[in-house]
Amino acid sequence: MRWSQIFLAVALGVLAALLAWMLLVRLFPVILIAVAGFAIAYLLDPLLVHLQRRGWSRGLAVAAIAFLLLGLLALAGILLVPALVSQITSLASNLPRYTEALIELAGPSAELFADLEQRFPDFISSEYLEQQFETARDWLTSKIPSVLSFLSTTLLRSFRAAGVAFLTVLVALWFMLAMQPFRQRFEALFSPDEAVELRALDREISLMLGQYLRGMTIVCFLIALATLLLLTITHHLFGTQYSLLIAVFSGLAYLVPYLGMLTTVVLAALLSYLTAAHDPWLAMGLNVAILLTVNQLFDSYLTPRIIGRKVGLHPLAIVLAMLSGGTLFGLWGMVLATPVAAAIKIMLTRWVPVISPAAPEEEGAPCRPAPLALDLGTFAAQTWKALRDAGREIKAAGQRLGDRNHHTPEAAQPVPTTHTEDSTDDHPGTTH
Structure with a gap:
């Protein structure tokens, strides 16, 4: 009877897990809207708190932000969406x-391949290169229908996105009104000391996420605006097209570190060459130079000043987090990988004591656990210091051992024995 009960419990658990998974898959769009609304409310909560400190009521502050968000959506729908859909x-x-x-541009490739084979006969085969080029051309031609289908589907989804965005704003407004009661009820689940720790952690994470995401929103808008203005100039000079499309894409792609800029440059280079009325190579080079200059200017000067506090992650950690997010959750995973990784780092630095205890602030105070060294540069420096100190200790130990071995022969010389009267005690049978 006992085994049957265990089997029944396991079967019911597996069945419940399958039903929960199926329900999660079916309700994923609704869950995504709820999560997006909560994220917007969480990011705008510091602004609401600031307005409340200025004497505004919570409801009035939420109403003002709602008016601002809906106004921006309406303005984008009137001015931006029709032109973007047209392009x-x-x-x-x-x-x-x-x-x-x-x-056709790659048509003279056979002559180029033959010339390369003559120059480097031991390394290049023109037949192999031509075969690979034909394969790439056939693949590109076969992908045209799927690309057209994707673009048409994207157009249809863009109209649905307006309704989804409106619904997300409404959900965000509800979360803004319920944010304070939600936090109070959540903190009530923990002890007072744990609640204090959670509030400190919440402030630190919200500060980082708020500064990063609000700053990135402003930076992406400014990049798109600057790109649009500069590409409009090249449009009047060379007749290039799709300036608005490239500008919007560059602003959105800036959310994805490193890969976003590379993709934007490739897209702008192709469209500039293909749509220029004259001097296509010059138009392509000028547009590529514009994009590289704008991105470099923002990366070096404007973005650090607009965002303020950095996320504190090494570039390699950002790339790995971005690849992991893209593998798990696609494009949105790549976009959100950096702030999520930074939030995880903040939690680990508070809750995972590693390396060595930090020095106490006051004499007699207990040592605090040192923060986790997730920054690769700091970790490398600490590792090098530890190895150097260990090397010095080993060297000092070797010197002490050498000095001890050097003095041992003198100390180990045998002491000559002399026969004394006391020696008779050791041999009582001996007579003198």
Whole structure:
């Protein structure tokens, strides 16, 4: 009877897990809207607190932010969306022609391959290169229908996105009103000391996330605006098209470190060359230079000043987090990988004591656990210091051992024995 009960409990548990997974998959769009609304409310909560300190009521502050958000959505829907949809439609209709132009551009490749084979006969085979080029061209031609289908589907989804964005704003407004009661009820689940620790952790994470995401929103908007203004100049000079599309893409792609800029440069180079009315190579070079200059200017000067506090992650850690987020959750995982990794680092630095205890602030005070060395540069410096100190200790120990061995022969010389009267005690049978 006992084994049957265990089997029944396991079967019911597996069945409940499967039903929960199926329900999660079916309700994923709703859950995504709820999570996005909570994230918006969480990011705007410091602004609400600031307005409350200025004498505003919570409801009035939420109403003001709601008016601002809905106004921005309406302005984008009136000014930005129609022009952007028009350019995407034009690109979709002209994509086959642009593909043929790229194939014609690569037409003299056979002569180039033959010349390379003559120059480097031991390393390059023109037949192999031509075969690979033909394979790439056939693959590109076969992908045109799927690209057109993707663009048309994207257009349809863009109209649905307006309704989803409106619904997300409404959910965010509700979370803004319920944020303070929610925090109080959540803190009531813990002891007073734990609640104090949670509030400190919440302040630190919200400060980092708020500064990062609010700053990145401003930076992305400024990058898109600067790119649009500069590409409009090249449009009047060379007749290049899709300036708005490239500008919007550059602003959104800036959310993805490193890869975003590379993708934007490739897209701008192709569209500039294919759409220029004259001097396509010059137009392409100028637009690429514009994008690289804008990104470098923001990376070096404007972004640190707008965002303020950095997330405190090594570039390698950012790349690994971005790849992990993209593998698990796609594009949104890549976008949110950096702030999520920074939040995880903050939690680990508070809750995982490693390396060595920090020095007490006051004499007699207990040592605090040292923060976790997730920054690779700091970790490398600490590791090098530890290895250097260990090397010095080993060297000092070796010197002490050498000095001891050097003095041992003198101390180990045998002492000559002399026969004394006391020696008779050891041999009582001996007579003198």
